[in-house]
Amino acid sequence: MSVATRFAEVYGHDPAGVWAAPGRVNLIGEHTDYNDGFVLPLALDRRTRVAAELARGATTVRSSREAEPVTFAAETVAPGEVTGWAAYVAGVVWAFRQAGLPVADLDLFVQGDVPVGAGLSSSASLECAVAVALCELTGTGLDLTEIAHLARRAENEFVGAPTGGMDQMAAMHGVADRLVFLDTRDDHVELIPFALATHGLRLLVIDTRAPHQLVDGQYGARRADCAKAAELLGVPALRDATVAAVESLTDERLRRRARHVVTEDERVLEVVGRLRAGKDPRAIGPLLSASHTSMREDFEITVPHVDVAAAVAEEAGAHGARMTGGGFGGCVIALVDAEAGDGVTGAVTAAYAERGWEPPVVFDAVAADGAGRA
Structure with missing residues (x-):
C-alpha cells in the first residue's frame, strides 16, 4: 500500500504530496568526514517516503513501523522533548526554526525500505525527506547543500548523534549511476561515473x-x-x-x-x-x-x-x-x-x-x- 494511501486512511484526506530521500552506501571513506576529509558515497535506490500536508494545531507523525503517533508543536519543540525515531522529524523542524526559516505544523506519514540500524543512513534519509517536504510546503527556497546542513544539524544537536555531514549530502546530491565525491572541508561535490x-x-x-x-x-x-x-x-x-x-x-x-x-x-x-x-x-x-x-x-x-x-x-x-x-x-x-x-x-x-x-x-x-x- 502506498504511503499516500496510508496517509489518507489515518488522516481522512489526501496529502499535499509525497517526498522521498534515499539511504546511502559509502563506497569508501569511513570516519573521514568529521576530519575534513574525503568521502565517496552513493545514494541508494531504497528510500524513505513521507506523505505530508499542512495541519491545524500540532504536528502529528505516524509511521508504518510504529503503532502510536507522535505529536509536537513546530513553533516550540526543543531538544529532549521528542525522542526515538520521531526525534529525527522534530529535529528537522527545530533546525529550520533555529535558522530563522519558516516552519509549520504538519500531518505526516512515514514509510520506506531503507533498513533501520544497518548503517545505511535511514536517519538521514528520514531527515532529508522531511526537510524537502517542509521546504515545499512552506515555500522556502533552499539549495541541496543548505538542506543537507539543516538535516545534519537536526541529527547532531537535536538527536545527539555526533555524525559528520556525508549522509545528508549523499541523500541530497545523489544521481543515478554516479558516486558523490565530497570534500567535507568545503562541501565541494563532484559526481563520479559508477x-x-x-x-x-x-x-x-x-x-x-x-x-x-x-x-x-x-x-x-x-x-x-x-x-x-x-x-x-x-x-x-x-x-x-x-x-x-x-x-x-x-x-x-x-x-x-x-x-x-x-x-x-x-x-x-x-x-x-x-x-x-x-x-x-x-x-x-x-x-x-x-x-x-x-x-x-x-x-x-x-x-x-x-x-x-x-x-x-x-x-x-x-x-x-x-x-x-x-x-x-x-x-x-x-x-x-x-x-x-x-x-x-x-x-x-x-x-x-x-x-x-x-x-x-x-x-x-x-x-x-x-x-x-x-
Missing part, C-alpha cells in the same frame, strides 16, 4: 544483522581521539596530516586512529582517480579491502559479523569487500562480477549458518537520485 552494470559488475550490500548504533559513545570516542591526534600534530584536522607525521605520535591508540583516517583519505582519492580516468571498476577492489583492514586493525570499529562477511566474500570471488557505515555492526559491501553474486551470497550465508548466526540479508546497491518529490 555504472557497474556496463562493466558486468554488481555491488552487493550484505546486511549482517549485527545492530548498528551511533549514539552509544563509541562513535563519539573515535571522534574525540581524532581531534586529540590533530591537536598533538598541530594541524587543523587529520586531513592535513601525513602518514610520516602520524607515525611520530607516541600514544599508540591515537597513532592507529590517525593512521586510519590519513590512509583512508589517500584511498578515497585513489579510487576517485581510477574511476575518473575511466578504468575498469575492478581495479578499486584492493582499495576496498585495504579500507576494511584499516577499520579492523587501526580504527577498531568492526565486529565478527562484518569481518566474517568481508573475508568470506573475498574468498568466494569478490574483487574487494569492506564494512560500510560508522561501525560496530551494520553492512558489508562486496564488488563482484555479475555472475558471481549468487555464489558470494551463498558462501556468506553458509558461513553464518556454521556459526549459528542469523542469516544475512543481501541486496544490490544501485546508485540512484537524491531527495525530492516522489
